[in-house]
Amino acid sequence: MAKMELRCHLGMGLFSLLFGLFGLSCCTDQVPVLIWSTESSLWQSQDTPSVGHVVSGSQLLSYLSCAFNNGPHSVLLFLQDKLSLDDFTVYGGAFGNQQDNAFPNLENALESAPSTLVLPSVDWQASSALPALLQEKLATSPLYIEPSTLSQLRLNETIASLLVLRLPYSTSTHLMSARDVLHGNDDVIGQVLNIMKSQTVPYTAIFTAPRPSRVIREVSLAFENIGRSLLQAPVKPTPAPYPPVMFNRTSSEPCILLWAKGLNLTYSENTPSEARLDLTSRTFGSGASVSLDGSSCSQSLATLVLNYGNIANFSGFRLTFVMSSSYSEVSAREWFKLQYVEIGYNGTVATFNGSNQIYAPRNYSFHCESITSKWNPLLVPFNSTNPAIQWTFSFSEFQIQGFNVTGVNFSYASDCATFFTPGIWMGLVTTLLMTLILTYGLHMIMHLKTMDRFDDPKGPSISVPQNE
Incomplete structure (x- = not known):
C-alpha cells in the first residue's frame, strides 16, 4: 500500500482502523505481520488481503519477494515472543485514545514510511517460519543484535544483512503489566529505528511473532461476565494462595x-x-x-x-x-x-x-x-x-x-470427575420416577369404562330377581 493511500485511512490512527475491520474476530490462530520500508511503492502491484482473509505461507512469500526484489537488502526483524491483533486493539491507540497507547513509535514508523504493508491475519505457522524464510531469500545468516550492538555496526547497503531483535511478551508477570512490557518493546523499536536513521542506510523492517498471544482469554474475559448475572454480583476469580x-x-x-x-x-x-x-x-x-x-x-x-x-x-x-x-x-x-x-x-x-x-x-x-x-x-x-x-x-x-x-x-x-456425578444421578432418577407416575396415570385414564345401564329416577327402577 502506498504512502498516500495509507494516510487517507489513518484519520483515527492505524490500529483503530485494524480494530474497525477485525476487532470482532475471535480467532487466536493468526499473527499480525507489519512491514514497512524506506523504499517507496514496493507493494503497488500487490493486492492487499480482503477483510477476514488469513494470509497463507505462499502469499506471505509473495509479499516478501516483491519487497526484496525491488527494495533494500538490509532487513530488520523485530520478533516478539507472542503477538495477536488484540494486543493492538486493547493496548494500542484505538479510537484516538493515545494516552494509554503502548505503540507510539511503531505507529509513527508506519505512518511516516514511504511503503507500508499491514497483514492483520497471517497463519501462525507461516509467521513462525519467517526467520528461516528470510534467511533463504537473503542468502545470509541472521545476526541477533541489541540496540547497543547495532550502534557499533556499520551496514553496507550493497550487502544483504538480516538483523534480528528479540522482544519479550508477558501477561502474568508480577513486576510489569502487559501494557508496560509492550510499551518497553516499542521503546526498543524506536531506539533501533533512530540508529538506522542516523546511519542513513535503507532498510525494510518487519514486526511479528512466531505464535499468537492469549490476550482474548486474559483481557476480554476480565471485563465480560460469562453466564447469568441477574441479581448477582460479578464473581471475581480467587487467586491461588501460592504458586505451583x-x-x-x-x-x-x-x-x-x-x-x-x-x-x-x-x-x-x-x-x-x-x-x-x-x-x-x-x-x-x-x-x-x-x-x-x-x-x-x-x-x-x-x-x-x-x-x-x-x-x-x-x-x-x-x-x-x-x-x-x-x-x-x-x-x-x-x-x-x-x-x-x-x-x-x-x-x-x-x-x-x-x-x-x-x-x-x-x-x-x-x-x-x-x-x-x-x-x-x-x-x-x-x-x-x-x-x-x-x-x-x-x-x-x-x-x-x-x-x-x-x-x-x-x-x-x-x-478426573466422571460425567455421571451424584447430582446428575439424582436428576435422572427423579425424572424417571416422575415419568413412571405420569405413564401410569395416562394408562389408567385410557382404560376407564362406563356402565352399560343407568338408573332412571322417572321410570321404574331396575329390579333384580333373586332366587329363593
Whole structure:
C-alpha cells in the first residue's frame, strides 16, 4: 500500500482502523505481520488481503519477494515472543485514545514510511517460519543484535544483512503489566529505528511473532461476565494462595508443574499409633523447604522428585512422580500418564501404581479434586507385599503437568470427575420416577369404562330377581 493511500485511512490512527475491520474476530490462530520500508511503492502491484482473509505461507512469500526484489537488502526483524491483533486493539491507540497507547513509535514508523504493508491475519505457522524464510531469500545468516550492538555496526547497503531483535511478551508477570512490557518493546523499536536513521542506510523492517498471544482469554474475559448475572454480583476469580512447584529444564524454561491445596500422608505399621505428615507448607509457598534434586524431563519421560530430608522418624523422605508420554493410534494424538508415585524413606521405597486412571492429552494438565488411597483410589499399591499398604495419602485439588509446559501457568485441565456425578444421578432418577407416575396415570385414564345401564329416577327402577 502506498504512502498516500495509507494516510487517507489513518484519520483515527492505524490500529483503530485494524480494530474497525477485525476487532470482532475471535480467532487466536493468526499473527499480525507489519512491514514497512524506506523504499517507496514496493507493494503497488500487490493486492492487499480482503477483510477476514488469513494470509497463507505462499502469499506471505509473495509479499516478501516483491519487497526484496525491488527494495533494500538490509532487513530488520523485530520478533516478539507472542503477538495477536488484540494486543493492538486493547493496548494500542484505538479510537484516538493515545494516552494509554503502548505503540507510539511503531505507529509513527508506519505512518511516516514511504511503503507500508499491514497483514492483520497471517497463519501462525507461516509467521513462525519467517526467520528461516528470510534467511533463504537473503542468502545470509541472521545476526541477533541489541540496540547497543547495532550502534557499533556499520551496514553496507550493497550487502544483504538480516538483523534480528528479540522482544519479550508477558501477561502474568508480577513486576510489569502487559501494557508496560509492550510499551518497553516499542521503546526498543524506536531506539533501533533512530540508529538506522542516523546511519542513513535503507532498510525494510518487519514486526511479528512466531505464535499468537492469549490476550482474548486474559483481557476480554476480565471485563465480560460469562453466564447469568441477574441479581448477582460479578464473581471475581480467587487467586491461588501460592504458586505451583516448578522444575526448570533451564533457568527460564519450566517443564514440570505441580500444585495441590493439601498433601497429607499417614503411616501405620499395625500399631495403635500413626504418623501423620502434612507436607503442604513444606512443599508450597514462601516456607517451602523441598529440594527437586533428581528430577528430570524429556520428550517421553518426566520425573519430579520432592526431597524433604528428615521428617518425624523418617530419614531421606521423598516423593517421586513419574509420568510418561506416548502416541495413541486410536485417538491419533499424544497422551501422558502418571505411571506411579514412590514414597522413599529409611532406605525403603513404597510404590503406588497409577492404575491407568490418571491420564490426559499431552498438551493438557491433569486435575482431580481429591486423590486418596482409601475410597475409590486412583493410586493403588503394586501388590499386597509392597510397603505402600502401610501408607494412606490424601491429595486435595491435585494438579500436575509434565509435558508441553509453556510458562508458569497450567494448561487446560483434564479433570478426573466422571460425567455421571451424584447430582446428575439424582436428576435422572427423579425424572424417571416422575415419568413412571405420569405413564401410569395416562394408562389408567385410557382404560376407564362406563356402565352399560343407568338408573332412571322417572321410570321404574331396575329390579333384580333373586332366587329363593
